[in-house]
Amino acid sequence: MEPRTIEELLALYELEPALKDVFVEGPTDRAFVESVLRYAGLVNVQVNEIELVDIPDPVLARIATCSGKRQRVIALAIELERASASDLTRRVCCVADADEEAGRTPAVVGALLLYTDFTSVQLYAYSPDVLQRYLDLVVLGFPLRAEATLRLMEPVLREMALSRRVNDTLRLATAPVDATDDCEISDAAIVCDTARFTLRFLSKAAATHRRDEYLAEKRRLEALLPGDPRFWVHGEDFVHLLYWIIVRRRGAGSGRTVSRDLLGKALLLAVPFDVVVTKPLFVELRRRLS
Numbered sequence: 001m002e003p004r005t006i007e008e009l010l011a012l013y014e015l016e017p018a019l020k021d022v023f024v025e026g027p028t029d030r031a032f033v034e035s036v037l038r039y040a041g042l043v044n045v046q047v048n049e050i051e052l053v054d055i056p057d058p059v060l061a062r063i064a065t066c067s068g069k070r071q072r073v074i075a076l077a078i079e080l081e082r083a084s085a086s087d088l089t090r091r092v093c094c095v096a097d098a099d100e101e102a103g104r105t106p107a108v109v110g111a112l113l114l115y116t117d118f119t120s121v122q123l124y125a126y127s128p129d130v131l132q133r134y135l136d137l138v139v140l141g142f143p144l145r146a147e148a149t150l151r152l153m154e155p156v157l158r159e160m161a162l163s164r165r166v167n168d169t170l171r172l173a174t175a176p177v178d179a180t181d182d183c184e185i186s187d188a189a190i191v192c193d194t195a196r197f198t199l200r201f202l203s204k205a206a207a208t209h210r211r212d213e214y215l216a217e218k219r220r221l222e223a224l225l226p227g228d229p230r231f232w233v234h235g236e237d238f239v240h241l242l243y244w245i246i247v248r249r250r251g252a253g254s255g256r257t258v259s260r261d262l263l264g265k266a267l268l269l270a271v272p273f274d275v276v277v278t279k280p281l282f283v284e285l286r287r288r289l290s
Contacts, residue, residue: 003054006079013088020289022047023076023094025069029121033095036282037289039273045289050076061109070096072261077113088112088290095281097121100165103231115278122235124276125267126150131242133270139257142250147216153241154229156183156192160224160237163201166217179237180244192247239264 004012013019014082022037024030026049034047055072059079064071065098079095087110098115101107106115118124131146144152160179167174182197183190198215202208225232250257258266278284 002051003052005054006056006059006083008078009053009080010084013084013091014086017091018044020073020091021093022285022289023050023053023073023092024048025050025073025095025097028265028268029095029097031265032121032124032271036273036276037285040277040282040286042289044287055079070099074108074110074113077085077110078108081113086242093285093288094236095285097254100168100232103226103228114281114284116285117281118230119233120235121268122238122264123230123233124271124279125264126230126233126238129272130267130270134267137270138266139246139250142246144249149242149245150188150229152185152245155237156180156190156241157229158225159194159197159239160241161225161232162218162221163232164234165221166214167201167205169217169221170207170210170213172205172207172210173203174201174207176237176241177201177204180241183244185245185248235264239267242267 019130020042022033022045024033024047030047030049037043037047050069050072053072053076055075060067060071060075062074063078068281073096077096080088080092080094091208094110094112094114095114095116097120098106098117099119101115102119103115116123118126128147128150129143131149135142135146135149142149156179160176163179164176166172167176174262177197177200179192179197182193182200185191197209199208202211202214207214240260243257243263246257257263277286
């Protein structure tokens with residue numbers, strides 16, 4: 001299917017006043033948001049991935065210097081608001097990951113723009129109840145309770161989150177490194193060699209000479225992290241580290257867990273929709289689109 005232009009969308013909204021759309025970043029976001037809205041009775045709302053819309057470079061450049069899916073969702077919201085001859089606030093919502101802005105006022109706001117309640121959709125599954133349901137029904141016989149598992153994970157997830165944030169603030173422009181390469185798991189803890197992790201990260205960024213600067217910035221940013229991990233844990237890090245723990249404590253054999261690629265989706269299946277619909281994002285979606 002050819003992506004629609006913004007002009008085509010605007011014309012469609014003029015011709016079909018009953019049309020209601022939500023635009024999200026990717027397929028997992030689409031499936032989750034669509035399922036929650038269906039649970040809430042909003043069966044006539046179409047949830048679309050942003051790749052179905054052509055966002056011209058000049059439009060994107062108004063709000064961002066890069067062209068990721070999050071930036072494209074934000075750009076679409078701002079451009080539709082700017083260019084529409086009619087009020088679309090009860091008909092169109094663009095939902096972007098809050099990312100590092102979770103828990104605080106985002107840099108870009110708009111009438112058609114909403115953000116996830118936590119860093120990403122995946123973090124709606126970051127709870128002892130959801131994880132316990134997955135461990136009980138899929139992993140079977142996992143030696144740790146979900147609450148203990150999340151406690152084990154939190155220090156490593158913090159290290160990974162901080163490396164991502166320092167990467168941005170120091171403009172190191174490198175991809176994340178896998179922290180599990182520097183971790184060992186025991187009965188009661190995950191031991192992470194943070195010095196080795198930092199060295200590998202800085203080596204990848206060709207910035208080992210900036211080690212002191214990195215550590216100082218990491219300390220500064222760590223002091224700013226909210227108390228709720230859902231406001232700073234990266235969704236990919238959460239799923240990756242959880243899979244690593246399950247494999248090492250339970251094994252990767254048939255029936256013990258789903259594949260790494262499917263784990264994030266499987267966790268979302270265990271999220272109770274009656275709880276999710278009470279979260280601010282979905283309260284607002286229901287208010288606008290009902």
